[in-house]
Amino acid sequence: MEQQLTQIIHELYSLDVTPQISRPAAEFGDYATNVALQLAKQVGKNPREVAEEIAAKLRETGAFSEVTIAGPGFINVRVSGASIAKQLESEWSDTYGENNDGEGKTVVVEYPSPNMAKPYSVGHLRPGNQGWAARQLMEATGWKVITDNHLGDYGAPLGIWIAGFLTLSSEEALEKDGVYELGRVYIAMKKLLKEEAERGDTTLADQVQDWLLKFEAGDAEAVAYSQRFNTISLDHIHNVMGRLKISTDYELGEAFFAPKGKAAVQKLLESGVATQNEDGSIIVPLDEYGFDVPLLVQKSNGAALYATTDLATILYREETIHPDKVIYAVGSEQQFYFSQLFAMAKKLGISTDLYHLWFGFIDQLNEDGTREKMSSRKGVVLMEELLNDAEEKARAVVEGRDVSDEDVKKIALGAIKFSDFISDRRTNILFDWNTIFALTGVSGPYVQYAAVRVNKILRENGHGNSFDETYDYTAEKDVIAKILGYPEVVHRAAAEIEPHKVANYLYELARELNRYYEATPVATGDVTPEVRDARLGVLAKASHIFAHGLNLLGIEVPSQM
Known part of the structure; x- marks a missing residue:
């Protein structure tokens, strides 16, 4: 139309x-x-x-x-049902829902970018989910997609880990608990640094800074600590990302870009883009872009900052990848920083579309009914614990049914991920175990169950005829109309990078199919073979949409539920 x-x-x-x-x-x-x-x-x-x-x-x-x-x-x-069924048949293909909007263009999507030397936290659930969905949507709309896990393996945290390990830990503890010991050390060291600062002392802070400067100078001992902590962390990160069913093409962290960033800052100074303060720190004024506060790109002691490594990352990608667009999957709390960073890029003459894919926090429900940001004081904050708990709850949901352990994991991950996509990403999401596993509301398991049900019907009866000129498709009209809307949903979700549009569509398709089943027998009773095959043909298309749409969100369809 x-x-x-x-x-x-x-x-x-x-x-x-x-x-x-x-x-x-x-x-x-x-x-x-x-x-x-x-x-x-x-x-x-x-x-x-x-x-x-x-x-x-x-x-x-x-x-x-x-x-x-x-x-x-x-x-x-x-x-008429027949007219839209004919229209759907004329548009149908194995890639139905996809388009070539981004043909000839390259996009870099950066996610989940966790920090090294501490356990993967729930705080990086949304960057992974939203980043992966952005990747899938861009790929489905014709873009060449390159993904990068921009690891937090540099800066003050590295100095904290090394000084903290030497002060608070041991080889035995590190060997026993790995990344969890490093996480414990980091938290304990941060507490000691805070207490030290309140006393007006700088002993530990000086040690932290010394180790960071040693690393930047290529000191063998500092580099060895960094590599060792990174190996432990990466093994852990890869394991969690594997369970989340996400991956990236590259893992170029901050340590890779820090030396390049310092060189870039010097060039900015020489060109007059940056200025040096009396204390030795270096800033990039952004008054012409509406910012009263300049962007600090190097500390007074010469140490690099996020802006230093992010500057180097932008320049590196411009030189090696030549992207048309770069998507940063990072939370809402960094909006001001990214607006400054992108302004600096414009000041340097970079025309690449730099896009901050921001999102709200994960809230938890307190006993008194109030909401607050998920924290270590209440609930689960470690990603492995969250996944383990979700799998246990999924087993409880399907208890007594013939559901494999692999399908349990798909249901658990589907519940967690779909809860991230129910609403616009810019809103905070409420993590409520009772809601995310509900089989009667807006949830991942509800949509997965709809997909499993249609697949079961097709498995038992075949896929029927793709289109029958003699059938009127009156009973199927609403389902077909919904399926016809899928390509536009994908187009808009990708154009606006709003995966919740896909999630909402899939929920609506599931509801439409449930209404259809209530009123229309597919392959039972006195349904003739011709009618049965026509109806199965429509269900086969719905099955394709479920698999394709859920895949865009990083969710798999179980074989049984």
Whole structure:
């Protein structure tokens, strides 16, 4: 309908517009558009008159069983089941839902970027989920996608880990508990540093800074500690990422870029883009971009900062990858920093589209019913613990059924991930065990169950006929109409990098199928073979959509539930 409307509007008014199509309440029709109201001012006519002209042309196509006008100029149309089934068949392919919007373009997606030498925390759940979904959406819309896990393996934390290990730990403890010992040391050392600062002492702080400067100077002992901690951390990170079913092409961390960043800062100084303060620190003024606060790119003691390594990362990618777009999957708390960073890039003449894919926090529900950001004081904050707990709860949900351990893991991960995509990513999400495993509401298991159910029907009865000219598809009309909307959902979700649009669509498709099952037998009772095969053909397309859509979100379809 969108294509037909576009052609009609061009024919009538010589305007190129993309009309918005919606699904109104059933009593008004199958599809609706308010394009006449949008065009009225441009063409100098009453909206109702514009609607009449467009409606007349729509009737002439013969594609609609009814075209009516409501209110000031809303156009409502009805279609027959057979006509939209034929339309779906003409558009169908193994890659249905995908497009070439990004053809010839390259995008770098950066995620989940955890810090080294401490356990993978729930704080990096959303960067991994949202980053992976962005990757999948970009790939589904024709982009060449390169992914990078920008590891936090440099800066003050490294000095804290080395000084902390020597002060608070031992070889035996590190050998026994690995990354969890490093995490314990980091937290304990941060506490000691805070207490020291309150006393006006700098002994430990000086040790931390000394180790960092040693590492930057290539000191063999400092480099050896860094490599050892990194090996322990990477093994842990890779294990957790494997359980989350996410991966990246590269793992170029901050340590890789720090020397390049310092060299880049010197060039900024020489070119006059950056200035040096009296204390030796180096800043990039951004007044022309509306920032009163300059971006600090190097400390007074010469140490690198996030901005130093991020500057080097941008320049490195420009030189080696030449991306058209870079997506940073990082939380909302870094919005100001990234706006400064991107302004600096513009000041350097970089035209690449740098995009901060930000998102809200993960909230937890307290006993008194209030919400607060998930913290170490309450609930689970380690990713491995969260996954273990989710798998135990998934086993409880399917207890007594023939469900494999592999499927239990798919259900557990589906519940966790789908909860991240229920709402717009910019909102905080509420992590509630009772809600995310619900089989009757907006949840991953609800959608997975719908997919498992349709797959079971197809397994037992075959995939039927893709399209039958002799069948009217009246009972299937709403399901087919929903399936026809999938490519546009993917297009918009990718264009706006909003994966929740896919999640909401899949939930709606699951509900539509449940309504269909309640009213329509597929392969039981007195259903004829011809009708059965036509209906199975529609279900086969729904099965494809479930698998494809859930895959965009990094969720797998279990074989049993």
